[in-house]
Amino acid sequence: MRIIHVDNHQQRKYGHTRVSWALKLYTGLVRAGHNVLAFSDRDVAAFEAPLRIRELGRKKTNLRLLQTVEAFEPDLVVIGHCDLIDNETFATIRQRHPDIVIAACNNDPLFVPTNAANIAKRCEIADAMFVSTGVDDLQIFKGKRAGLWHMPNPVDPAVETADASALAADDPRLQTDLLFCSKSHQYTERGQLVSELREHLPADFRFHTPGMFDQPTLWGRDYEHKLAASKMGLNLNRQEGYQWYSSARIAQMAGNGLLVFTHAAGRFDDFMPEETLVYFDGKDSLEARLLEFHHDDDKRRHWAARCRDFFHREINNTLYAQYIVESAMHLPYSHNYVWIK
Template sequence: MRILHVDNHQQRKYGQLRVSWALKLYSGLVRAGHNVLAFSDRDVARFEAPLGIRELGKKITNRRLLQTVEAFEPELIVFGHCDLIGNDTFAEIRRRHPHILLAACNNDPLFVPRNAANIARRCEIADAMFVSTGPQELKRFAGKRASLWHMPNPVDPSVENADVSLLAADDPALETDLLFCSNSRQFTERGALVSELKEKLPGDLRFHTPGLFEQPALWGRDYERKLAHSKMGLNLNRQEGYQWYSSARIAQLAGNGLLVFTHESAGFDDFMPAETLVYFRDAVTLQQQIVEFHRDDARRQHWASRCRDFFHREMNNTLYAQYIVEATTGAAFSHDYVWVQ
């Protein structure tokens, strides 16, 4: 299938990415056998705009997308966080090419008002909307043009290619016992939980928190190296309690073989096997579980290995991409996707 993938492909980051779910989707579409062309709206806007001022390039970026559609003749357009592209442009694409299907993807949380508004707006123009929150939470967007679908956070075997579950605790390659990376401060109080853990966890447990407490955040290869040398990781979202919602870090941690601690309120046990993710309900249970797994290394390796295997087998970016294509086109599912219930 000919697919145009419109998103922020972050070309102007020049390799200093944390991990991009958009690039995972692009490579997954290619691995699934599709002919895929990437259109990076923010990069085009910078390139085309006078003096490189992105906002001045918005109008011409929309024209360039129309030009690209005319030249590439896609059968499907998959678009993500391409805020510079207006619904009127997608409507014009549909007017000129009524056979083209539109699939919208959103990997940001519903508790951010601007993001919820973006989802509602895209539901007016897309044929299908995929959101990284569970179906129960998406009912608020029903009644518009788009059908509503959950999409998980996938691993990419070429990105999440470390496996620290194979390393024993005394291996010198393991420099960190517990890792939490963050650089987001809005709509969250998780910093208080991290501070409490810092205070109460045993002194021999090496708890590293890049991006917090005036420490610099990690990007690109520095972030990848940190994951490859860490034993356990915290999957703390800015807010908890949303069905199947998680930051993309859950796949980054699990895919590299770190033992993952995540809040039980998301309900991932709906489709995750037992002895994979470690669920906590509050600061007390989280602290107890961290210490228990820190002291029982064989158990930590067992759970982390099972979780990594499951993510790579059932939640990889090739399945993820093909699911988006099949759900949008109405094709029969070619795989028993664990998140479809």
């Protein structure tokens, strides 16, 4: 199938990139056997704009996408967080090419008002909308053009290559007992929980929090090295309680063999096997479970290895990409996707 993937492909990062779900989707589409053309709206806008001022290139970028569709003749257009592309441009694509299917993807939380508005806007023009929150919580967008689908946070076997579960606690390559990376402070009170953990965990418990408490944020290879050197990871979302919603860090940590602690309110036990993710419902239960696995290294390695194996086998980016294609195009499913209910 011929696919145009419109998103921020980070071409101007010159290698110093974030771990990007958009790039994982692109490589997953290619691995699934599709002919995929990447259209990076932010990079095109900067290239086309006077003085490289991105906003000044917005109009030209929309015209370039129309030009690209004419030349490439895709069967499917997959759109991500491409805020520089207007709905009117996708309406023009549909008018000129009524057989093209448009699938929109959004990996940000519903509790951020601007993001919920973006999802609602794309639901007006897309045929299918894929969101990293479960379908139960997507009913607020029901009644628009787009069908509503959940999409998970996938691992990429070429990105999540480390395996901390294979290392014993006394291995010198493991420099961190618990890792939590964050730089977002809006719409959240998770900083209070992190502060309380720092106060109550034993003095010799190596709890590292890049991006918080005046510590520098980690990007690119620095972040990858940190993941590979950590035993356990804390998956704190800015707000909890949304069905199957998580920051993309859940796949980054699980895929690299860290033992992942996540709030029970996310209901990941709907499709995750037992003895994979570790669930908690508050500070006391989190602290107790952290110490439990900290003092039982065989248990830590066993759970982390099972979780890593499950993510790489069942929530990898090839299956993820093919699920998006099959759902958007109303094709028979080629795999028993674990997150489908």
